[in-house]
Amino acid sequence: MGLAPIQFDRASGALEGANLWERTAALALATGSKISSHFSHRGYNHCANLLRKTLPRRDIAIKLNTDAVFAFPYGDGYWSKLLNRAYTYEDELELLFLGAVDVDYTFIDCGANYGYWSVLVSSAPFGAHRVIAIEPSSQNFAKLANNAGINNDRFEVMQCAIGAVRGTANLTGTKHEAFSIAGSVEGGEQVPVIALDDLIDDGKIAASGKYLIKLDVEGVEVEAIKGGTRLLATDSMILCEEHGHDRNHTVSRYILDQTPLQLIVYDPASGRLETVKELSILDRIKVSTHVGYNVFGTASAFWQDRIDALNAGGTRRMQ
Secondary structure (H helix, E strand, O other), X not given: OOOOOEEEEOOOOOEEOOOHHHHHHHHHHHHHHHHHHHHOOOOHHXXXXXXXXXXXXXXXXXXEXXXXXXXXXXXXXXXXXXXXXXXXXXHHHXXXXXXXXXXXXXXXXXXXXXXXXXXXXXXXXXXXXXXXXXXXXXXHHXXXXXXXXXXXXXXXXXXXXXXXXXXXXXXXXXXXXHOEOOOOOOOOEEEEEEOHHXXXXXXXXXXXXXXXXXXXXXXXXXXXXHOOOOHHHOEEEEEEEEEOOOOOOHHHHXXXXXXXXXXXXXXXXOOEEEEOOOOHHHHHHOXXXXXXXXXXXXXXXXXXXXXXXXXXXXXXXXX
16 A cells, blocks of 8 residues: 555645645645746756656645545656646636536547546536546556546546547657657557547447647647547537647648638637637747647537626636
8 A cells, every 4th residue: 555645625725635745746736836837837847857866756636626535646747737726727627617517528538648627627626527438548547547436437438539430559768748659650559549439339428519628749630530520520629739830830821721610719818719820820829839738629609608608707717
């Protein structure tokens, strides 16, 4: 048996179960996030992972809200920013999810990692939605399944990758947040691949309904979209990551030019979710090369109306 997880409540700031060094490390991790937030957290992950080497191997379980607990290895460079209570992760997604609390939709979390969004979207403050969390990495999947377990197994987990067609692929990478099946890299972990439409064929979801589909699939977003033609013809919306270093805006360009979907992006200048007609807007929005930016795609009048309602309600809470 390993050490019990440290407990941290984001609402109150209470840290429980930590020794003096672990408390000192928590302060350093939170302060580092506050300072590095002024330059898009550049260098934070590397410094946090160095600090992690000095800490005992144990998890921290963060209470995200009254009905959501998210656990990860203490000191993890990607997720330790959550110790900074002012930090918000992927604001534009939180905006959308909170704006759809009353909608009866299923959330399909592709590239779920440890399950942050699956934990939140299935929680009561976010509407307690049905969630299917999909993650190919066996290393990440174990932590995803643990997060399902500590939240009463309220969301379903699947260990596979998402691609254009059913098959297998090699998963490679050195960072848990950036494992990928893109390219033809040898080695790594062989993982099963399914297409989004296979979820319909396999009876996981209905051929009609409302869906929000997060595609954080590290370089195979276009292939994933190609494999979801039927699903994307429902009342669905995809939430895709555009990498800041991709100045060609590959994913957005594909959505705009090759699909029937409307392309939508959060514009910090207007504080609105804007429908994109031409891609130069992304040259202005994607200011940091080392982070991802979420873009949305939908052919659904329902979700387009919901976006309009969010804009009418005022989305300018994000800085």
